[in-house]
Amino acid sequence: xxxxxxxxxxxxxxxxxxxxxxxxxxxxxxxxxxxxxxxxxxxxxxxxxxxxxxxxxxxxxxxxxxxxxxxxxxxxxxxxxxxxxxxxxxxxxxxxxxxxxxxxxxxxxxxxxxxxxxxxxxxxxxxxxxxxxxxxxxxxxxxxxxxxxxxxxxxxxxxxxxxxxxxxxxxxxxxxxxxxxxxxxxxxxxxxxxxxxxxxxxxxxxxxxxxxxxxxxxxxxxxxxxxxxxxxxxxxxxxxxxxxxxxxxxxxxxxxxxxxxxxxxxxxxxxxxxxxxxxxxxxxxxxxxxxxxxxxxxxxxxxxxxxxxxxxxxxxxxxxxxxxxxxxxxxxxxxxxxxxxxxxxxxxxxxxxxxxxxxxxxxxxxxxxxxxxxxxxxxxx
Amino acid sequence: xxxxxxxxxxxxxxxxxxxxxxxxxxxxxxxxxxxxxxxxxxxxxxxxxxxxxxxxxxxxxxxxxxxxxxxxxxxxxxxxxxxxxxxxxxxxxxxxxxxxxxxxxxxxxxxxxxxxx
Numbered sequence: 001x002x003x004x005x006x007x008x009x010x011x012x013x014x015x016x017x018x019x020x021x022x023x024x025x026x027x028x029x030x031x032x033x034x035x036x037x038x039x040x041x042x043x044x045x046x047x048x049x050x051x052x053x054x055x056x057x058x059x060x061x062x063x064x065x066x067x068x069x070x071x072x073x074x075x076x077x078x079x080x081x082x083x084x085x086x087x088x089x090x091x092x093x094x095x096x097x098x099x100x101x102x103x104x105x106x107x108x109x110x111x112x113x114x115x116x117x118x119x120x121x122x123x124x125x126x127x128x129x130x131x132x133x134x135x136x137x138x139x140x141x142x143x144x145x146x147x148x149x150x151x152x153x154x155x156x157x158x159x160x161x162x163x164x165x166x167x168x169x170x171x172x173x174x175x176x177x178x179x180x181x182x183x184x185x186x187x188x189x190x191x192x193x194x195x196x197x198x199x200x201x202x203x204x205x206x207x208x209x210x211x212x213x214x215x216x217x218x219x220x221x222x223x224x225x226x227x228x229x230x231x232x233x234x235x236x237x238x239x240x241x242x243x244x245x246x247x248x249x250x251x252x253x254x255x256x257x258x259x260x261x262x263x264x265x266x267x268x269x270x271x272x273x274x275x276x277x278x279x280x281x282x283x284x285x286x287x288x289x290x291x292x293x294x295x296x297x298x299x300x301x302x303x304x305x306x307x308x309x310x311x312x313x314x315x316x317x318x319x320x321x322x323x324x325x326x327x328x329x330x331x332x333x334x335x336x337x338x339x340x341x342x343x344x345x346x347x348x349x350x351x352x353x354x355x356x357x358x359x360x361x362x363x364x365x366x367x368x369x370x371x372x373x374x375x376x377x378x379x380x381x
Numbered sequence: 382x383x384x385x386x387x388x389x390x391x392x393x394x395x396x397x398x399x400x401x402x403x404x405x406x407x408x409x410x411x412x413x414x415x416x417x418x419x420x421x422x423x424x425x426x427x428x429x430x431x432x433x434x435x436x437x438x439x440x441x442x443x444x445x446x447x448x449x450x451x452x453x454x455x456x457x458x459x460x461x462x463x464x465x466x467x468x469x470x471x472x473x474x475x476x477x478x479x480x481x482x483x484x485x486x487x488x489x490x491x492x493x494x495x496x497x498x
Contacts, residue, residue: 202440204441204443205440248444249444249448250444251440251443251444251447253477270478273477291478292478293479294443294447294477297447297451325439370439
């Protein structure tokens with residue numbers, strides 16, 4: 001659109017008295033919600049327009065020669081987006097009245113303004129559609145995550161009767177997840193009439209990868225628990241299966257054992273998991289750990305066993321390191337010491353409730369930073 | 382601004398030393414993982430990984446260490462760890478059984494003489 005020298009002179013004459021706004025870098029020219037009467041023409045510098053709300057869209061750059069503020073100036077509605085100077089900027093401020101009275105009637109001005117508005121409208125439409133598509137995808141993903149979470153929870157003994165009726169022991173479990181799905185696992189498998197196979201484990205890493213690996217491990221454990229009586233031998237077998245056909249993790253730490261309700265003997269083996277607490281009348285203390293490296297990393301390594309005896313009324317607390325490594329706002333870890341003052345004679349359900357209560361008030365974080373799984377067993381007196 | 386950082390030096394005796402610093406939690410492990418993979422990719426590499434300045438070792442960090450050690454073993458190399466005073470890091474390596482499969486030392490000199498021996 002070529003303008004004659006005479007037109008340019010007339011336009012210049014109208015613009016001449018318009019004031020110039022100078023903005024430092026990062027200064028805000030227009031804020032969403034404010035009323036605005038001015039069309040700002042960027043003379044030099046670099047500015048950008050940011051849509052309010054979390055649309056996930058990048059700021060839209062404004063180059064020199066382009067204008068902002070005309071929408072709110074024209075329709076007298078509140079400003080819809082923030083305009084900010086990225087570098088020091090100079091804007092020519094053209095009042096709404098002056099624009100309609102003196103500038104719009106001049107040749108080429110209305111056409112240029114309409115062109116600019118049309119192109120901005122197209123751009124906004126594109127951004128809006130893009131954001132809508134992303135939101136739909138996100139909603140779909142969240143739905144799938146919800147399904148994965150329910151499936152995962154169904155793999156863990158979290159409610160109902162954890163042990164068959166008449167078993168000479170009590171049990172309770174809790175799970176606090178850091179995200180939708182988790183990498184913590186535990187189970188109770190009754191063997192015969194008074195023995196129970198029990199384990200707790202923690203897959204390295206988080207998210208769906210860890211959750212899938214968790215599900216695979218739970219399945220293998222159910223199979224192996226009925227086939228192999230010795231906890232050490234069971235871990236060695238599990239390790240061989242988890243080591244094959246994979247290159248780079250994830251790995252899983254896991255402590256397992258068999259508790260005989262008649263004699264109170266607990267025979268256990270460990271694959272890199274943190275030590276369980278033995279709950280006696282005199283307090284709670286960590287069990288010594290038999291040697292064993294975490295699973296899925298090094299084939300052919302041995303897993304030794306240890307044993308301890310629970311008197312009637314005594315119990316065990318199995319946990320994942322999300323319990324002990326959780327930090328308070330000052331950066332201190334919860335640690336094992338803070339588990340110890342709990343009432344070791346309490347029934348498993350009460351014991352876990354009071355432990356979680358003090359853990360939650362210590363960390364003051366919901367959801368927690370890491371998954372935390374708890375399993376308490378008590379030999380019935 | 383990363384939670385962790387990684388540096389390395391190749392010495393005249395053929396040993397490569399990698400220094401890890403900071404929190405090796407999920408975020409920190411992500412920061413260093415790719416560089417760690419690149420630095421441990423060679424054949425017959427003798428590697429000292431110095432974690433004396435690692436302030437927190439979570440399972441994501443353990444995964445990075447194990448991946449490095451396994452990769453080296455498969456390609457004819459060996460890896461040794463140098464531990465600092467941090468009880469949390471020592472305890473984690475002890476509990477996870479890592480110290481059974483990756484030789485761990487109190488000083489870089491001890492780690493190097495083990496790799497050269």
